[in-house]
Amino acid sequence: MYRERPSQVPGAVVWTRAESGTGAVRPVLPDGCMDLLWSGGRLLVAGPDTHAYAPGSGTRWAGVRFAPGDGPAVLGVPAHELRDERVPLDLIWPGAEVRGLAERIGEAADPAAALEAVALARTPAPDPLMRAVAERLAAGWSVTATAAEAGLGARRLHRRSLDAFGYGPKTLARVLRLQRALALVRRGMPYAEAAVTAGCSDQAHLAREMRSLAQMTLTDYVSAANSDTAMPSGSWTVA
Structure with missing residues (x-):
């Protein structure tokens, strides 16, 4: 089941998805956005898509989807370098920092809120x-x-x-x-x-x-x- 709500990060949304492992997994369609993701104890980044993306099944996800144009300033990487990609966050941010953040989010009662707090702490004013x-x-x-x-x-x-x-x-x-x-x-x-x-x-x-x-x-x-x-x-x- 997919759920989303407005984020405290201006223009962004916080979303969660939990799959039971049965039934079809629905694709994510291009929307011009970049996402900060947490799943299975890992932090990742989803770049902007040019085609539908089919996520894996049977997995719990939390994400912060930034408004178009805002993700690069938060994540510190030009959007075109991550186009149609899902990459581990420790390829962009220092590995030790990412491991600590992932552990903290995984231990939180609400991982989505904890992930949002990470994004909020790093969000500059939009261009x-x-x-x-x-x-x-x-x-x-x-x-x-x-x-x-x-x-x-x-x-x-x-x-x-x-x-x-x-x-x-x-x-x-x-x-x-x-x-x-x-x-x-x-x-x-x-x-x-x-x-x-x-x-x-x-x-x-x-x-x-x-x-x-x-x-x-x-x-x-x-x-x-x-x-x-x-x-x-x-x-x-x-x-």
Whole structure:
């Protein structure tokens, strides 16, 4: 079962997932975010995804999912270096420190809250420029209009986006548009209407984006979202 709640870390969510080891394990869809993870006594980092990721079954997880662009400042690594990767935190932070943190979190009555405290202690003020870029793309602005509003040329915006989000602004815009559409679908909006409202040209366009970014159909997504082992919703969206 997947659960999430707003975090004390600005713009982030705290989530937990516990699998019984039976039934299908639902994939995590691209959402433009990076996560600090704890599972089985280990601390890991999930980089920004460009495709669906299938987590292992029968495992207890806790995570802090940072808003797009915020993870690199907390974790100390450019987002593009971890794109589509899950890596041990001790490859990024000092090993002795990570072992101590993992032990403390594992002994806590609420590992998710303990993990959140670790993130909160290391969270600097967000980069206002890249936060604004993410917010505008999430709201459906074009890449051209977003770059102009940010006062950045196309090449500079692309370089800044690789460091902040893990991929260029066009890919981030696609990911966030898909999440807008899925948020509307979860609320019961018909597929065709959700597609156009989110910024796709039509339902067929949304279906292609689902195949490309999520490797599943809208029908399969709705079935999974309504299941007992519901997948992460893509929590950082503006719909």
